[in-house]
Amino acid sequence: MQPGRANRFSTLSKAVAALRTRLHGHAKVLRPNDSLTDNTDRVGYLMVLPYILHIAVFLGYPLAFAFVLIFHRWNIYTPMKWVGLGNIRLLLSDPLVWRALGNTLYFLLIHIPLQLVIALGLAQLLNQKIRGRAFFRASYFLPFVISGVVVTILWQQLYAVETGIINVLLQLVGLPKIGWLTDRRFAMPAIAIMATWKNVGLYIVLFLVGLQAIPSHLYEAAELDGASGWQQFRLITIPMLNPTIMLVLVLSTIGGFSLFIEPYVMTGGGPANSTLSGILYLYKQAFFFSKMGYATTIGFFWATIIFIVVLFQRRFVETEAM
Amino acid sequence: MSARPMRRLGIVLLLASLVGCVSPRPSKIMSSDGRITLTYWSATNAQELEFANQIAAEWNARHTEIQIRVEPVPSGQSTEEVILAAIASGTTPDIYANVFPGAMQDLLDARAVVQLDEYPDFFNVMHERMPPELLEQYRSFDGHYYQVPWKSNPVMVLYNTRMLREAEVPTLPATYSEFLAAAARVTRDRDGDGRTDQWMATIDYYPIWYKRLFDYYPLYLAASNGQKLLDNRRVIFDNEYSVRVFRFLHECFTRGYIPRQSFQGDVFLDGRVAAKFTGPYSISQLERYRPADFEYAYGPIPRPDDAAGQPVSYADPKSTIIFTTCRQPREAWEFVKFMVSKQNDLRLLELTSQLPIRAGLLEDQTFADYFKRNPKLVKFAEQLATARGIESIAELKEIFDAIAQEVEASVVFDLKPPEQAVHDAARKSQQILDVE
Secondary structure, eight states: OOHHHHHHHHHHHHHHHHHHHHHHSSOOOOOTTSOTTOTTOOHHHHHHHHHHHHHIIIIIHHHHHHHHHTTEEOOSSSOOEEOTTHHHHHHHHOHHHHHHHHHHHHHHHHHHHHHHHHHHHHHHHHTSOOTTHHHHHHHHHHHHHSOHHHHHHHHHHHTOTTTOHHHHHHHHTTOOOOOTTTSHHHHHHHHHHHHHHHHHHHHHHHHHHHHHTSOHHHHHHHHHTTOOHHHHIIIIIHHHTHHHHHHHHHHHHHHHHTOOHHHHHHTTTOSTTTTOOHHHHHHIIIIISOOHHHHHHHHHHHHHHHHHHHHHHIIIIIHHHO | OOHHHHHHHHHHHHTHHHHTTSOOSOSEEEOTTSOEEEEEEEOSSHHHHHHHHHHHHHHHHHOTTEEEEEEEOOOOSOHHHHHHHHHHHTOOOSEEEEEOGGGHHHHHHTTOBOOSTTSTTHHHHHHHHSOHHHHHTTOOTTSOOOOEEEEEOOOEEEEEHHHHHHTTOOSOOOBHHHHHHHHHHHOBOSSSSSSOOBEEEOOOOSSOGGGGGGTHHHHHHHHHTSOOSEETTEEOOOSHHHHHHHHHHHHHHHTTSSOSOOOSSOTTTTTSEEEEEEOTHHHHHHHHHOOTTOOEEEEOOOBOTTOOSSOOOBOOEEEEEEBTTOSOHHHHHHHHHHHTSHHHHHHHHHHHOOEESOTTTTTOHHHHHHHHHOTHHHHHHHHHTTOBOOOOOTTHHHHHHHHHHHIIIIIITOOSOHHHHHHHHHHHHHHHHHHO
């Protein structure tokens, strides 16, 4: 066993022993080979019971129920009707599902690189000894804690064709106004920019943690060897940040596939379905048209896609960079 | 565990967010002294809540044995969703006073509403309010009545007459060409900065099904002289009337008379937009918030230049129902009769500016003084005679969604010609009807 793990196990053993003393009045010190799943010992089960219950009620049951729904037509208020693979056939032939998938991938294509570059760049800056560092760190984090609906309504006004400040500025410098949310070419990029602005604070914090964990002697040694700033960044910072980059990538991907509030509030999925996301389409099927079976089919399909994409990212991004 | 409790638990979990705000209290209580309390859900706007509270207070003072408790309907994307969620979770009230008749089929499928024509005085009460041919529109497919047609808000066009006068528009537009001519004068750049800041009208064009009940549908009824969208589950709106409506709206958008932009706040009230499609309920809001020099008037829904006869519009009717979860439906029926009495219809007008569905409103002496004091409502009362309802079928939302998608694609974003868009909406709608 590695030393770190042995220490953690020892700490856990002591904690369990302390709890045992409280519950039974005597302590039994666990040794590394002792089984924590001893049938005679219910303390462990007791400790994890709330979590198991939580998982069973709020994850296990809804998941199982949703799986059953895939094979049924159900509008909530009348009995379920068995449709076999009907919902899956409908999904495979529904052009809007594929449209939503294409839209989401387009969103991710803009959002993730933008998020990574801006978050890493700002984290790098905020990791320097600059005046007002705490203020800037708090400022960049602020949008992340503001309600998504509030942020989208604000950006809706910024993007307004006639009265939005962005178009006013464009016209001041002699450029034509842009239909940020009303032109199919710009609507999804506009949402991706807004989503980046909203979420970048979280990823800056993650990158800051990663940057501060890089031992300073690596940079000192590189400097002694005559490495430039860019070489240090490329050959030390990026490889050492690989786990953080992976985390940001996975979180951004999952967040991107969950895109809902932004198109729901800003565009309603338009113009002409160009910002229709998978979750927005699922929501419409479930709560506009009461098609619970079809909505859960879309949900499972979406979860499968996320699983495949994340698996793909782990396989290629992690191995290439390490 | 048997399937039924499993399903119930599933319902609760799936709809927890929607029904979370529904009152957990039982919908009816019989106290130890035998007094019955019935729950009555009202619309949430201040005027209707005031109406509900006033009639409940009057009823409660007269009937100590049957008490009415008023609650605003819980909030949600639409009240139809909230009601269906309440049915699924068993938290329906006893009486609900704002049912969209287009959603009645959903409630019937769920066996959630009490059959009202089983009460011996049902037809007497109804015929006192309306002629049999009007009542017939509210009959369900099984031949029975489950709703009391209560109120109507015919959709018309509300104009800022001061803006029209400043643009030298002499009369309220009644036809497409009059509307477009007025729009060309009204839409402009007021402060000379090169950007349009005043428009003829505004429409919430997001492809959400019920939004099209207040623009495409009244325009279609006006253009076709009240033709239906469906006939015995066959789509019949793939016709020249729909195409004309699409073309008219398309012209408004492409010429910039209606902006492709959504606004925060009331742009009609702050004088940036000269017209909007709305019902009489806007009057009480306007009277409360309008600036002193704000002038307004209601005009008919624009229609093709060659249209003849009385202008037709969408009635936007609402009905009152009793839920099957009510343990004292007979007592609830007594309260509903009180609610739709002539005196309370007058109270509805006074407090909410909404029209009771009652024939001969303008001739009845009970309402004469009200209409004398509120001449703007006279137009709505006149429109009521030719206003139409909507088909009550389970697929209505999906059909209007198909229309909304095509309106957005063709009218707003000019991605396909109106003829093609109408044809595509009709084809999709027929597919929806055939699949179900």
